[in-house]
Amino acid sequence: xxxxxxxxxxxxxxxxxxxxxxxxxxxxxxxxxxxxxxISTDLLVQGRHFFPDVDPFALGHKALAVNLSDLAAxxxxxxxxxxxxxxxQAREEWLEPFSRGxxxxxxxxxxxxxxxxxxxxxxxxxxxxxxxxxxGQALLRSGAKPGDDIYVxxxxxxxxxxxxxxxxxxxxxxxxxxxxxxxxxxxTPRVALGLALRGVASAAADISDGLLGDLGxxxxxxxxxxxxxxxVAIHLLAAxxxxxxxxxxxxxxxSTALALQCVLSGGDDYELVFTAPAAQRAAVATxxxxxxxxxxxxxxxxxxxxxxxxxxxxxxxxxxxxxxDHFANG
Amino acid sequence: xxxxxxxxxxxxxxxxxxxxxxxxxxxxxxxxxxxxxxISTDLLVQGRHFFPDVDPFALGHKALAVNLSDLAAxxxxxxxxxxxxxxxQAREEWLEPFSRGxxxxxxxxxxxxxxxxxxxxxxxxxxxxxxxxxxGQALLRSGAKPGDDIYVxxxxxxxxxxxxxxxxxxxxxxxxxxxxxxxxxxxTPRVALGLALRGVASAAADISDGLLGDLGxxxxxxxxxxxxxxxVAIHLLAAxxxxxxxxxxxxxxxSTALALQCVLSGGDDYELVFTAPAAQRAAVATxxxxxxxxxxxxxxxxxxxxxxxxxxxxxxxxxxxxxxDHFANG
Numbered sequence: 001x002x003x004x005x006x007x008x009x010x011x012x013x014x015x016x017x018x019x020x021x022x023x024x025x026x027x028x029x030x031x032x033x034x035x036x037x038x039i040s041t042d043l044l045v046q047g048r049h050f051f052p053d054v055d056p057f058a059l060g061h062k063a064l065a066v067n068l069s070d071l072a073a074x075x076x077x078x079x080x081x082x083x084x085x086x087x088x089q090a091r092e093e094w095l096e097p098f099s100r101g102x103x104x105x106x107x108x109x110x111x112x113x114x115x116x117x118x119x120x121x122x123x124x125x126x127x128x129x130x131x132x133x134x135x136g137q138a139l140l141r142s143g144a145k146p147g148d149d150i151y152v153x154x155x156x157x158x159x160x161x162x163x164x165x166x167x168x169x170x171x172x173x174x175x176x177x178x179x180x181x182x183x184x185x186x187x188t189p190r191v192a193l194g195l196a197l198r199g200v201a202s203a204a205a206d207i208s209d210g211l212l213g214d215l216g217x218x219x220x221x222x223x224x225x226x227x228x229x230x231x232v233a234i235h236l237l238a239a240x241x242x243x244x245x246x247x248x249x250x251x252x253x254x255s256t257a258l259a260l261q262c263v264l265s266g267g268d269d270y271e272l273v274f275t276a277p278a279a280q281r282a283a284v285a286t287x288x289x290x291x292x293x294x295x296x297x298x299x300x301x302x303x304x305x306x307x308x309x310x311x312x313x314x315x316x317x318x319x320x321x322x323x324x325d326h327f328a329n330g
Numbered sequence: 331x332x333x334x335x336x337x338x339x340x341x342x343x344x345x346x347x348x349x350x351x352x353x354x355x356x357x358x359x360x361x362x363x364x365x366x367x368x369i370s371t372d373l374l375v376q377g378r379h380f381f382p383d384v385d386p387f388a389l390g391h392k393a394l395a396v397n398l399s400d401l402a403a404x405x406x407x408x409x410x411x412x413x414x415x416x417x418x419q420a421r422e423e424w425l426e427p428f429s430r431g432x433x434x435x436x437x438x439x440x441x442x443x444x445x446x447x448x449x450x451x452x453x454x455x456x457x458x459x460x461x462x463x464x465x466g467q468a469l470l471r472s473g474a475k476p477g478d479d480i481y482v483x484x485x486x487x488x489x490x491x492x493x494x495x496x497x498x499x500x501x502x503x504x505x506x507x508x509x510x511x512x513x514x515x516x517x518t519p520r521v522a523l524g525l526a527l528r529g530v531a532s533a534a535a536d537i538s539d540g541l542l543g544d545l546g547x548x549x550x551x552x553x554x555x556x557x558x559x560x561x562v563a564i565h566l567l568a569a570x571x572x573x574x575x576x577x578x579x580x581x582x583x584x585s586t587a588l589a590l591q592c593v594l595s596g597g598d599d600y601e602l603v604f605t606a607p608a609a610q611r612a613a614v615a616t617x618x619x620x621x622x623x624x625x626x627x628x629x630x631x632x633x634x635x636x637x638x639x640x641x642x643x644x645x646x647x648x649x650x651x652x653x654x655d656h657f658a659n660g
Binding site for chain 2: 019020023024025026027028029030031032033035036037038039040041042043045046047048049070071073074076082083084085086114115116117119120121122124126128130131133135138140141142204205206221
């Protein structure tokens with residue numbers, strides 16, 4: 001199978017919204033009046049972001065999901081994306097499910113594949129995504145104010161729990177591994193929530209490197225600090241009940257530390273962390289309904305710089321959690 | 331050096347035209363009224379697109395140049411680009427010249443770096459570029475009409491001659507290798523020519539996979555055929571005089587075949603191949619002046635499908651030239 005047949009068979013589809021799709025030197029997108037184009041790009045590398053034997057359908061899904069998650073964090077509506085793909089060989093058994101995983105999610109969000117590049121090389125997937133947002137309404141990392149509430153969407157840390165198990169760092173029962181692995185390999189981008197938070201949230205980011213790291217970007221860019229309640233945060237791990245208490249998997253102190261590590265610094269969650277003034281609590285609840293996902297309030301923005309962890313009684317908890325850094329942890 | 335320090339030191343710059351640059355979940359671009367956004371993405375993989383020991387400044391230049399060349403082929407004005415970079419390690423000695431090569435060319439074209447992604451992995455560079463073009467004025471591959479002239483800009487084949495020498499397939503004198511290697515490693519995107527050809531050319535493409543292959547895309551998408559004069563084409567190789575005649579490098583039949591191979595199917599030229607009605611010859615000459623590059627008329631579009639090579643007397647020349655295909659030739 002040659003390069004052009006590969007594109008024709010697996011990736012070329014009629015365009016619906018774009019002015020010009022796959023097959024020319026450039027794709028062409030219409031720019032609606034009063035809109036800004038939101039753009040994000042992510043690179044997935046075998047051995048860094050996924051295992052060599054990962055299900056290609058799940059990989060196609062995730063390659064687009066992590067980019068849609070960036071649009072969600074800006075409150076942008078997905079329009080289109082490009083795909084640059086380096087492949088060790090052109091195998092139909094891989095390309096068919098990979099393109100299906102990618103395009104099923106794309107269709108769910110009305111996000112068209114408008115162009116790309118394919119080449120031989122170690123497996124490497126670069127997706128660049130385009131969304132639109134009314135001028136001035138994008139959710140930024142820089143808008144958090146002292147007194148704002150801090151929220152996260154959905155559950156956190158289960159992806160990291162699965163990763164630790166797959167890396168052999170801990171043992172999970174098969175059913176629990178299967179459940180948490182879904183979160184690692186099939187993340188759900190919170191696009192509808194991001195759209196619903198326009199005009200409600202004061203700042204937002206998506207959680208790819210871990211809650212503390214990504215909230216840290218909001219704090220840094222907003223010039224503020226924060227305190228987080230770990231007694232609330234620990235319950236964000238969907239698997240918390242499975243690994244704690246009478247499960248027998250870990251002793252109690254171990255399961256608490258593990259759960260907090262997963263929630264606070266695990267990463268690969270693709271949930272949103274966002275801030276909103278206390279006066280917006282009802283609006284946040286409405287946005288969660290519109291977004292189809294629960295949100296949890298777990299802290300507050302302070303004027304004093306730094307991030308403080310507290311327990312349910314307001315007492316300080318030592319912060320030994322680091323967020324993911326490709327080069328520092330590499 | 332961590333991931334964020336790396337971005338801060340080498341790639342983050344104040345934005346001038348974009349609404350929001352590096353450092354948030356998405357970048358934001360303004361959409362000017364009446365404009366379409368032209369988008370192209372290219373992936374450069376070590377061992378496929380460049381040698382492991384390539385000068386990082388040249389590599390930075392080329393990674394953006396090949397994308398600007400796609401904008402040129404559409405007649406789009408460069409606005410901005412994103413960079414997704416997988417690196418085996420974060421070495422300042424490499425990052426400094428790489429980012430300089432990239433950003434010097436970006437500044438030449440007023441094209442801002444607005445976002446990206448960095449990760450550990452085999453060296454792999456994915457650039458996605460954004461340009462603007464008035465709605466309906468983009469140069470497409472699909473507009474060629476029977477009777478149109480066929481032109482190419484600049485010179486062709488010297489990059490491929492250098493590549494063959496670097497691969498050890500032929501021996502070139504040092505001075506000639508140095509000269510042709512410049513064309514391989516430091517291509518010049520024909521952005522000004524592309525802009526000047528709006529409203530003049532009927533179809534255009536950039537030459538990355540070889541003249542016959544890229545002209546072939548125009549023919550296929552326009553539903554036409556073409557004839558090309560090889561006696562004109564052979565002189566497009568700037569090094570033709572150096573490798574033919576009394577140079578002693580090759581015998582005459584060998585040098586003719588080699589020159590034609592380089593020009594017709596070499597690739598990596600990043601010149602434009604375009605078509606225009608005969609009534610536009612004066613306008614094409616003016617566009618060449620505005621574009622700062624010579625253009626050569628070397629054939630004609632026919633209604634009969636297929637691509638015919640002819641000599642200076644109009645006699646058929648056998649076509650044994652194939653264009654580059656990453657998977658078929660891989």
